[in-house]
Amino acid sequence: MQPTSLKIPDGTIEVAGRFYLPDAKGNLVPLESIKPADKLQDETVRKVMGHARDLSARIARFKQHTFDDLSAFEQLLAQEYDAKVGGAKGNKTFMTFDGLLKISVQVQDHLDFGPQLQIAKRLIDDCLLEWTADSRFEIRTIVTRAFNVDKSGQINRAEIFALLRHDIDDERWASAMAAIRDAIRVVGSKTYVRCYERVSLDAEWRAVTIDLAKA
Numbered sequence: 001m002q003p004t005s006l007k008i009p010d011g012t013i014e015v016a017g018r019f020y021l022p023d024a025k026g027n028l029v030p031l032e033s034i035k036p037a038d039k040l041q042d043e044t045v046r047k048v049m050g051h052a053r054d055l056s057a058r059i060a061r062f063k064q065h066t067f068d069d070l071s072a073f074e075q076l077l078a079q080e081y082d083a084k085v086g087g088a089k090g091n092k093t094f095m096t097f098d099g100l101l102k103i104s105v106q107v108q109d110h111l112d113f114g115p116q117l118q119i120a121k122r123l124i125d126d127c128l129l130e131w132t133a134d135s136r137f138e139i140r141t142i143v144t145r146a147f148n149v150d151k152s153g154q155i156n157r158a159e160i161f162a163l164l165r166h167d168i169d170d171e172r173w174a175s176a177m178a179a180i181r182d183a184i185r186v187v188g189s190k191t192y193v194r195c196y197e198r199v200s201l202d203a204e205w206r207a208v209t210i211d212l213a214k215a
Contacts, residue, residue, distance in 0.1 A: 007050050008046040008047075008049050008050040008053070009046075010043070010046065011042065011046065012031065013028060015028065018030060019031045021034060021039075021042065059210060062210075063193060066103070066193050067191075067193070070092075070094060070103070070105065073094070090105070090107040090191070091104075091105065091106050091107060092104070092105040093105075099201055100197060100198055100199070100200070100201070101195075101196070101197050102195075102196050102197075102205070103193065103194070103195050103196075104193070104194045104195075104196065105191060105192070105193055106191070106192045106194070107189050107190070107191050107192075108189060108190050108191075108192060109186045109188075109189045110186070110187050110188040110189060110190065111157065111184055111185065111186060111187065112185055112187045113155070113160070113180075113183040113184060113185070114183045114184075114185055115183070116179040116180070116182045116183035117155075117160075117179070117180060117183040119176075119179045120176040120177070120179035120180045120183065121147055121176075123172045123173070123175050123176035123179065124143055124163075124172075124173070124176045126172050127168075127170055127172050127173050127176070128140060128143065139163075139166060139168070142159055142162050142163060142166075143163065145159045146159035146160045146162070146163060160180060163177065163180065164177055164180060164181070194207060195207070195208040195210075196208065
C-alpha cells in the first residue's frame with residue numbers, strides 16, 4: 001500500500017480558464033491581482049508545511065516501530081528466560097552492550113483531583129483563620145498559590161503536592177492532607193520514549209533530540 005502524499009496543494013482554483021486563490025474570508029482572488037510578496041509567502045508556508053507533515057509522519061512511524069521492536073525483544077526475553085525489563089509503573093531502560101547507547105521508556109500518569117479537594121480547602125482555611133497573620137507565612141503563601149487557578153482553570157498541582165510535605169500538628173491540617181490524598185486520581189497515562197548516547201562510560205548522557213523546539 002503506497003503512503004498518502006503529504007505534499008500541500010498550491011491552493012489555486014481554476015474557474016473558466018482563470019486561476020484564483022481563496023483569501024482568508026473565502027473570496028476568490030485572481031492570481032494576477034495578488035502581490036508578489038503575498039504569493040511568495042503563501043508558497044513558502046506551503047513548502048515548509050509539506051516538509052513538516054512528512055517529518056511528523058516519519059516520527060509517528062519511528063515511535064510505532066520503536067514500541068514494536070522493544071515489545072518484540074521483551075516477549076523474546078520472557079519466553080527464553082522468564083524475565084522482563086522494567087521498573088515501577090512500567091518505566092524501562094534498554095542499553096547497548098558497550099553501555100554507550102540507551103533507550104528510556106517512561107510512563108507518566110495524568111492526575112486530577114476529586115471533590116475531596118474542596119473539603120481540604122475548607123479545612124485549610126479554618127487553620128489559616130486561627131493562625132496569626134505573622135505565623136506560618138510560608139504555608140499561607142503555598143496555600144494561596146496552590147488554590148489559585150491558572151488561565152486554563154487548573155489548580156497548581158505542584159503546590160498542592162508541596163502542601164503534603166509539611167507535617168503540622170493540627171487535626172484539621174491532618175484531615176485536610178488526608179482529603180487531598182483521597183482526592184488524587186489517575187485519569188490516564190502517556191508513554192514517552194527517549195534516546196540517549198555518550199562518548200565514553202564516564203561521560204554524561206546526551207539526549208538525541210527529536211523535539212523540533214529543542215533542536
